[in-house]
Amino acid sequence: MNKPVTVDLSLAREFGLTAEEYGRVLSIMGRTPSLTELGVFSVMWSEHCSYKSSRKWLRGLPTTAPWVIHGPGENAGVVDIGEGYAAIFKMESHNHPSFIEPYQGAATGVGGILRDVFTMGARPIANLNALRFGSPENPNTRRIVDGVVRGIGGYGNCVGVPTVGGEINFHPAYDGNPLVNAMTVGLARKDRIFLSAAAGIGNPVIYVGSRTGRDGIHGATMSSAEFDEDALSKRPTVQVGDPFIEKLLIEACLELMETDAIVAIQDMGAAGLTSSSVEMAGKGGVGIDLDLDAVPQREPNMTAYEMMLSESQERMLMVLRPDRTELARKIFEKWELDFAIIGHLTETGHIVVRHKGQVEADIPLAPLADQAPVYDRPAQKPSIPAPLGAVHAPLSLDAMLLELVASPDLCSRAWVWNQYDSTVGGQTVRRPGAADAAIVKIEDSTLGLALTTDCTPRYCQADPRTGGAQAVAEAWRNITATGARPLAVTDNLNFGNPEKPEIMGQFVAAIEGMAEACTMLDFPVVSGNVSLYNETRAPDGSVRAILPTPAIGGLGVFEDVRKAVGLGMQADKDVVLLGATRGELGQSVWLREILGREEGAPPPVDLAVERRNGDFVRGEILAGAITACHDVADGGILVAAAEMVMASGIGCELESPDSGMRPEAFWFGEDQARYLACVDDGAALCARAAKAGVPARIIARSGGNDLILPNGVTISAARMNVAHGTFFPALMDA
Amino acid sequence: MKVRVTVMLKDGVLDPQGKAIGHALQTLGFDGVHDVRVGKVIELDLHGAGEEETHKKAEDMARNLLANLVIEDYSIEVVS
Amino acid sequence: MKVRVTVMLKDGVLDPQGKAIGHALQTLGFDGVHDVRVGKVIELDLHGAGEEETHKKAEDMARNLLANLVIEDYSIEVVS
């Protein structure tokens, strides 16, 4: 970029701006912008930073509740969890970088979301992730899974934050476009939350963390472009993470946050110095002057353009009280991190960037924000899927069960989570696989958090509205099944190209479904992220979008974490099925894995029923009646029962359903709002359920080490575990 | 024949290990340490090929597996 | 001056990484691959010393930090 370039429409187009948007830049500036200025506009107005296609619809999500302290708009969402504590959490995607370089893409995804959380004053206490990969048969999938899993573990393990949960799906729609959504949960005192709005004319602007290199320039605009063979040539933008520096940065920032030095703080995420400085000054309604000569640099001869757009990792921007600058410097020096005063706040309302005695950019901040494009893109209402006709089981119940528990979407994820340190910090009460949500306790209190990520993309593809609602409902249900009270969600909306009406239609419908579920379940959205343009262009020119994937990260709270229950079967209990079963096989895993068909409508989501059933189950758990609980989801009742048996090695004998429906519909149907629960006295629970209007029936008695099917066939826990545990090692370690 | 493939991070790509090692050396009292970069060496024993062919084969291996060309460069040296 | 310190596992110490790479190369269809060993290279830029002194310094660094002599051997090459 050292050779002079002409700034014109064609360059603006290369930077991802449309002709109309470039025209707007010209009118705001009243002149041709400099290269650096054009860079600032292009990243600030990229889909990633401006939410120009999604903003209108995001407003439809409920974001408030008495326990919500900060909803969307800050670096992460903040909820009150009692005893003076707040939980701070958010989810963010690193899809495109993870396709280009799986290890570093995933690792820097974890690093980025950690920074969003500790920026607000929280110590990160748990990480989760929601992953989607291409078909296991695709030769690329193995490489991507390997890199992503190593990257997530490599970064999280090294920083010392436990990775406690997540989800994984495989589908050919993700072949050229995996999804890596990372979530971090942090803990803060609720009266010690740090925000990003800059204030105090003349206050110093401070840069801390790693030095700036030429990493990831234009990452933000790249993440808003679909993939083609060109993606390979864009590879040099890969960023490398340094988790050890992140660890130091966390400790240094938290130490500084104990003082009164910080006026405002923001991580440098996508579009680095540009977005952090523009957003901080913009939110505070002040101007900002930056002197790039003071920016710690890793490489020689960097230009203003490069420094403003670099996405080097592990950096933060802060506005400090001037009389505390030296105190802050001492703290960062103790942690051996770079610390530099790179500017100050002004009353000009402009961002002014100087480098080597030249003004490289001078942009009025208000129009940069206010006139950012917002699109109301045409959206085509998704068609209603045809109901599934009659289907018949081709195999015996036991054969189908074994096939299902071994299938890619239902098999054991132990190979994955065994590479994540899930216990570091010593607060993990339930590790991955032990309960429907991960459970982390709050040190020196009886409080605990239940954490989960959920989405069923095949439902969303068939019916985005139902799928959006189902994702929220399932997160709520998973938290409920541990006994925790669901509080709020973060989301990561992964979709294809919004310029296509059918994709926009999916997006709009999914948000409507989510909004409805969040409202009915008192489960507001407090933070989130949108990732669009998740499409791949095949060499033959055809373009394929991913399945619509609105991943939901849910958080719930325990007043007394000792009351939490896991999902492992316990001996000598009645196993009660709660919730009604109609045998919904449309879009079920059974239909796909056993009959090879992806058809029909997803199971309907009745939010009033969801709430009623869930509130009842949670009450029974907290009262001590239900001692183990598992929600019934993918694979239906039989898979849920098998999972309980596999988790503990304790078996159960299932009763014949006597339901009037075909066995495969009863056992593998994916009707929502259902739970399996272990109780001492099943009849008493059923009686209480009847009073509460919750359908309930005893379906098994636990004991021994075998799952005994109603047709008399016996499958040992050990045999199921072998089938369950084979897929990942066979795919990855062969 | 013995061949050595050396894989280093590309210039401009952050090398956290190198940085940390440089820092540790300084702490140990070594001065004058400027840039430190860390890479991998893979030493292979390839049977049944001449020097030129061994070189070509190693190059193939580097491109296909040993180096991640997104962030790494490689160099090849036939040792014996 | 530039100096390169190469650190390899001692003969006799099992090298699972080398084994895995050998296996992967075979799967990729490369034949004739016999022994594979994996090591580290650390490239250092040392200012203000002649060749001999640079070598000595690098040797010190290798013994003190860069190699673990219980399991590793090192070799030193002054590059420029």
Place this chain on the structure above:
Amino acid sequence: MAIALKRVTGHAPRMVWHHETDLTGVDLVVLPGGFSYGDYLRCGAMAAHSPIMPAVRAHADKGGHILGVCNGFQILTETGLLPGALLRNANLRFLSQDCHLRVEAEATPFTHRWKKGDVFRAPLAHGDGNYTADPATLEALEGEGRIAFRYADAKGRVQADDTGCNPNGSVNSIAGIVSKNNRICGMMPHPEDLVDPLMGGEDGLPLFEGLVEALVR
């Protein structure tokens, strides 16, 4: 680790910054786990040279007690306070799972609450826990009864070439060793993560209770 120590001793341990140089008045030095310096280069290699380490060595020379867990064990081998070294796990992947340990030496301050042959559960979480040492060192360790713990299955069966019993591939299934004077113990698994029923069990408690008892004596 700090939580476990507090639970057992009733008071919070003193946290020492790696730039400090003084350990006077300390009964027990614990080098906990946790990716010192990012585990770059080799696990524990850089931490082994941090300014506090001469004081740790002096503590050892005076016959003081030292426990190194996970990264702490790696640091102890890097400094030479314990023999051998820890290589990459045999399967080249980070491992985070429960394992079972068989107690091999019962006459040390770290193990005297158990009997030889006892089996207990402990979580492990490391990428480089594959213990190795040269034959002479191994012979000495075995001969002098300095193997503290071996990886085993739940029934106590030790089988070095079975990843079900010996997850990281350690030579002779060695999970933990002690120094000649029995005062320094290094181990890869984390007994401190199982000292509370809420967290899944109290399997690790005997180590800490025994240690406290030995220190008081």
